[in-house]
Amino acid sequence: MKHLLSINDLSKVDAISILDTAQELARVSDGPMKKLPTLRGRTIVNLFAEDSTRTRISFEAAAKRLSADVINFSSKGSSISKGESLKDTAQTLQAMGADAVIIRHSASGAAQRLADSKWMSGSVINAGDGTHEHPSQALLDAFTIRKHLSKGADDLTGLRVAIVGDVLHSRVARSNVLLLSKLGAQVVLVAPPTLLPVGVESWPCQISYDLDEVIANVDAIMMLRIQLERMSEMYFPNAREYSRYFGLNSDRIRAMKAGAIVMHPGPMNRGLEITADAADGARSVIVEQVANGVSIRMAILYLLLAGNQEFAETGVSS
Amino acid sequence: MKNSNYLLTGLTLPNGSKSDIAISDGKITQIAPNLSAAEGFTKVDLSGSVALPGLVDLHTHLREPGKEDAETVLSGSMAAAKGGFVAVSAMANTSPVADTAGVVEQVFALGQSAGFVDVFPIGAVTQGLNGEKLAEIGAMADSRAKVRVFSDDGSCVFDPLVMRRALEYVKKFDGVIAQHAQDPRLTQGAQMNEGEISSRIGLKGWPAVAEEAIIARDILLADHVQSRLHICHLTTAGGVDIIRWAKARGISVTAEVTPHHLLLTDESALSYDPIFKVNPPLRTQKDVEALREGLADGTIDIVATDHAPHPAEAKECEWQEAAFGMLGLESALSIINQTMVATGLMNWESVADRMSYAPAKIARYVQHGQVLTVGAAANITIINPALTYRVDRDLVASRSRNTPFHGMDLQGAVTATFFRGHPTFLNGKLTSVHQGTSERAGN
Amino acid sequence: MGLALPAPDIARALIRISHEILERNSGSANITLLGIPTRGAHLAKRIASAMEKIEGTSVQMGTLDITLHRDDLRMRAPRALMPTVIPPLGVEGRDVVLIDDVLFSGRTIRAALDALGEIGRPKSVQLAVLVDRGHRQLPIRADFVGKNLPTSIEQSVVVHLTELDGADEVLIEGPLP
Ligand SMILES: [Zn+2]
Numbered sequence: 001m002k003h004l005l006s007i008n009d010l011s012k013v014d015a016i017s018i019l020d021t022a023q024e025l026a027r028v029s030d031g032p033m034k035k036l037p038t039l040r041g042r043t044i045v046n047l048f049a050e051d052s053t054r055t056r057i058s059f060e061a062a063a064k065r066l067s068a069d070v071i072n073f074s075s076k077g078s079s080i081s082k083g084e085s086l087k088d089t090a091q092t093l094q095a096m097g098a099d100a101v102i103i104r105h106s107a108s109g110a111a112q113r114l115a116d117s118k119w120m121s122g123s124v125i126n127a128g129d130g131t132h133e134h135p136s137q138a139l140l141d142a143f144t145i146r147k148h149l150s151k152g153a154d155d156l157t158g159l160r161v162a163i164v165g166d167v168l169h170s171r172v173a174r175s176n177v178l179l180l181s182k183l184g185a186q187v188v189l190v191a192p193p194t195l196l197p198v199g200v201e202s203w204p205c206q207i208s209y210d211l212d213e214v215i216a217n218v219d220a221i222m223m224l225r226i227q228l229e230r231m232s233e234m235y236f237p238n239a240r241e242y243s244r245y246f247g248l249n250s251d252r253i254r255a256m257k258a259g260a261i262v263m264h265p266g267p268m269n270r271g272l273e274i275t276a277d278a279a280d281g282a283r284s285v286i287v288e289q290v291a292n293g294v295s296i297r298m299a300i301l302y303l304l305l306a307g308n309q310e311f312a313e314t315g316v317s318s
Numbered sequence: 319m320k321n322s323n324y325l326l327t328g329l330t331l332p333n334g335s336k337s338d339i340a341i342s343d344g345k346i347t348q349i350a351p352n353l354s355a356a357e358g359f360t361k362v363d364l365s366g367s368v369a370l371p372g373l374v375d376l377h378t379h380l381r382e383p384g385k386e387d388a389e390t391v392l393s394g395s396m397a398a399a400k401g402g403f404v405a406v407s408a409m410a411n412t413s414p415v416a417d418t419a420g421v422v423e424q425v426f427a428l429g430q431s432a433g434f435v436d437v438f439p440i441g442a443v444t445q446g447l448n449g450e451k452l453a454e455i456g457a458m459a460d461s462r463a464k465v466r467v468f469s470d471d472g473s474c475v476f477d478p479l480v481m482r483r484a485l486e487y488v489k490k491f492d493g494v495i496a497q498h499a500q501d502p503r504l505t506q507g508a509q510m511n512e513g514e515i516s517s518r519i520g521l522k523g524w525p526a527v528a529e530e531a532i533i534a535r536d537i538l539l540a541d542h543v544q545s546r547l548h549i550c551h552l553t554t555a556g557g558v559d560i561i562r563w564a565k566a567r568g569i570s571v572t573a574e575v576t577p578h579h580l581l582l583t584d585e586s587a588l589s590y591d592p593i594f595k596v597n598p599p600l601r602t603q604k605d606v607e608a609l610r611e612g613l614a615d616g617t618i619d620i621v622a623t624d625h626a627p628h629p630a631e632a633k634e635c636e637w638q639e640a641a642f643g644m645l646g647l648e649s650a651l652s653i654i655n656q657t658m659v660a661t662g663l664m665n666w667e668s669v670a671d672r673m674s675y676a677p678a679k680i681a682r683y684v685q686h687g688q689v690l691t692v693g694a695a696a697n698i699t700i701i702n703p704a705l706t707y708r709v710d711r712d713l714v715a716s717r718s719r720n721t722p723f724h725g726m727d728l729q730g731a732v733t734a735t736f737f738r739g740h741p742t743f744l745n746g747k748l749t750s751v752h753q754g755t756s757e758r759a760g761n
Numbered sequence: 762m763g764l765a766l767p768a769p770d771i772a773r774a775l776i777r778i779s780h781e782i783l784e785r786n787s788g789s790a791n792i793t794l795l796g797i798p799t800r801g802a803h804l805a806k807r808i809a810s811a812m813e814k815i816e817g818t819s820v821q822m823g824t825l826d827i828t829l830h831r832d833d834l835r836m837r838a839p840r841a842l843m844p845t846v847i848p849p850l851g852v853e854g855r856d857v858v859l860i861d862d863v864l865f866s867g868r869t870i871r872a873a874l875d876a877l878g879e880i881g882r883p884k885s886v887q888l889a890v891l892v893d894r895g896h897r898q899l900p901i902r903a904d905f906v907g908k909n910l911p912t913s914i915e916q917s918v919v920v921h922l923t924e925l926d927g928a929d930e931v932l933i934e935g936p937l938p
Contacts, residue, residue: 001839017841020841020842021841021842024826024842024843024844024845025842027845028829028879036829036830036879037829037830037875038829038830038834066829085631085634085635086635086636086639087634087635105636107636107637107638107639108519108520108521108590108637108638109519109520109521109590109636109637110636112589112590113590113591113635113636113637116589116590116591129520130520130521130638131520131521131522132519132520132521133520171520174518174520197516197517197523198512198513198516198517198523198525199512199513199514199515199516199517199518199523200517201514202514202517202518203517203518302829302839302842303839304839306829306834306835306839306840307834307835307837307838307839307840308834308835308836308837308838308839
């Protein structure tokens with residue numbers, strides 16, 4: 001594995017090995033010394049052509065804990081926002097000797113374009129491309145679910161996970177459907193029909209328009225962020241109606257089964273897709289997701305960069 | 319003209335019969351088997367090849383004026399000749415837009431001076447292609463370019479009242495409105511066919527209904543005002559059904575399909591390589607099959623290339639930033655051979671119709687689309703159906719390189735094009751009728 | 762391929778090492794055994810149970826993965842991490858005995874010392890290996906050795922353990938010295 005562009009790049013064994021590696025690395029993050037020498041001398045570029053402080057900081061923390069050199073190349077005030085082409089940017093990164101580029105971009109497929117091009121030779125890690133995928137987020141979500149609910153199993157067989165909200169525009173949903181189903185979980189998407197893409201029937205999951213029908217039967221519920229600009233695009237009449245049918249509130253929290261957890265990739269619109277008491281309640285693992293994000297990203301960086309890919313024929317050796 | 323006498327031997331005519339063809343002074347002087355070369359005739363052995371009436375393209379973007387870095391009338395004419403064309407129709411979306419007599423006359427004149435094909439300008443329906451006010455349609459029709467086809471291609475004439483008026487107005491001179499059928503509201507920001515693939519790769523979908531709804535509306539309008547409507551680049555199975563329905567009712571509608579929509583599907587987008595980004599988008603295999611069937615049974619009247627050159631930087635970027643469009647002239651006949659003839663769906667007589675007779679008739683290009691007979695203008699396209707070649711974007715005659723077929727093996731190669739008796743393309747060489755220009759055309 | 766240590770010799774060597782560790786440290790009370798995965802971890806288990814038999818009390822035993830501290834990561838395919846399990850009393854102030862199957866260049870042990878330093882500060886660190894085959898590249902020596910095996914640099918030493926390989930044996934592969 002040279003790049004991580006899509007969950008489709010991973011076999012089930014690969015995915016589990018990332019989760020296992022993250023679990024070991026989490027121990028290091030919990031220990032007194034937070035820095036490992038593993039990626040010393042490697043240069044990692046955070047290419048964020050779209051603002052996302054959370055994801056950038058998470059990757060940056062992961063890279064620094066592994067002693068990599070990190071260069072931040074963000075959109076604000078940089079050349080990317082001034083219409084510099086992806087090609088020119090990539091060639092610049094190549095000249096800087098980047099071993100890996102972590103790319104966040106508003107264009108679906110931008111990460112793959114970078115990886116497939118001959119513009120640069122390093123690894124490409126997709127940190128969210130348009131409305132396509134966000135594989136590291138899905139991995140940290142799977143990690144969080146496994147930790148809480150798998151009862152020691154290394155996959156998610158038998159678990160049922162609801163993903164609720166704006167599936168149409170969500171890269172988090174796309175990556176999670178692929179990954180959680182690959183790991184054996186049953187995924188159900190819950191959304192108004194306007195926020196489900198045409199063609200969603202071909203995805204490896206179930207579909208529901210009724211959150212109350214679903215909520216009592218899931219082990220984990222993942223709330224997606226509703227972007228405020230969707231309001232003007234007529235996907236639903238108004239925020240109040242959206243919250244009434246698809247928001248997570250204390251009544252719905254009570255309807256969930258014992259041990260079920262509440263997740264959100266952040267940033268949250270409190271009061272829209274999730275109420276404050278649902279976000280901060282006992283079932284919520286939202287804060288933990290952030291911490292797990294660093295471990296997962298360390299695992300991704302470790303597996304992509306620490307070894308020599310030329311010797312890697314299939315996945316990870318032991 | 320130096321030598322205008324040719325004897326072409328070993329040919330198969332569209333009707334399947336074997337024949338030689340003698341050309342003199344721009345006309346076909348003899349068609350019969352086993353002709354012997356008279357004094358002063360250059361003999362060209364074309365054994366195994368098929369002779370077609372010179373191809374006519376009703377949908378070509380030549381980019382001049384305004385985007386000469388992508389294509390010029392000259393470079394586009396050369397690409398056309400290399401692809402077997404003797405006439406092309408230059409779309410109006412240039413800069414400035416071809417919405418006045420001045421611009422269409424300029425493009426027409428550039429075509430004449432290039433001397434590889436007839437370049438017939440298409441006039442804009444509305445001023446600046448903005449869909450609001452009619453362009454000077456009458457003046458363009460009366461100009462030296464004698465425009466008969468009007469189109470806002472690239473944009474849809476969305477306002478039903480503007481469309482109605484345009485359809486009515488062109489009746490004055492037997493014109494036709496060529497509609498780029500795309501409901502702009504249903505396709506805001508759209509990037510590719512809306513379906514399973516778009517749902518998975520997160521590119522904004524372009525529903526088939528956005529095309530079909532406009533086709534249906536315009537057919538009803540054309541029927542109501544008894545005018546001629548032409549549907550550009552049909553892409554959906556539903557669109558084929560609607561056209562079939564309209565023809566059964568006797569409505570005066572014609573339709574075109576591009577070679578790329580007969581061959582490629584939306585699965586190409588899985589690569590995110592914008593070389594496959596095109597307007598209207600590549601659809602599904604089911605649509606491809608319906609289009610092939612529609613072209614074979616005559617529901618779809620013609621093949622048109624929608625040749626759309628773009629400079630490298632317009633495609634070397636993210637999909638959603640990239641320009642729509644792909645090259646088409648040089649590969650069109652090969653793809654028709656591969657998708658329609660080699661598959662047994664169409665014979666060469668039908669190819670002659672869809673690529674020469676019918677487009678010339680729709681556009682009223684009276685000197686084109688003639689059956690290969692003695693006395694007819696010597697506009698002849700020669701294809702060797704057995705010759706397979708690998709497309710190389712570095713060897714195209716077009717000024718741009720954005721062919722989606724790069725690296726593909728195509729079956730059936732154009733080996734010669736005669737334009738009014740002059741070999742514009744022969745032995746791998748492109749030659750203007752003015753003989754001033756002579757350039758290697760690659761393979 | 763030559764059999765350098767048959768199963769009975771391995772068993773005897775491990776018993777002897779167990780005795781030596783106890784003797785050197787005056788009993789097992791302050792000892793923490795850390796096996797280096799994968800084979801060192803199994804050897805640690807065996808040594809711990811031998812020590813428990815001798816002493817009659819339980820021994821602090823765990824595993825220490827050194828992968829993240831290796832200096833040869835880039836010369837090989839990406840490796841999965843092995844579990845690090847630190848027993849309840851930790852390493853702080855303890856007499857830690859690192860256990861591995863083969864001592865060769867010393868680089869593994871260098872990495873193990875780094876990994877250990879990340880966890881805490883032991884009172885002392887000692888090293889027990891089943892086989893010392895020589896060719897050190899770092900100033901590292903073992904405190905307890907099952908068997909010294911003189912080898913040439915071209916040869917390789919292969920340790921098989923019942924838990925993983927179905928049988929106990931140490932083999933030398935490659936040309937004779
Ligand atoms: Zn068009």
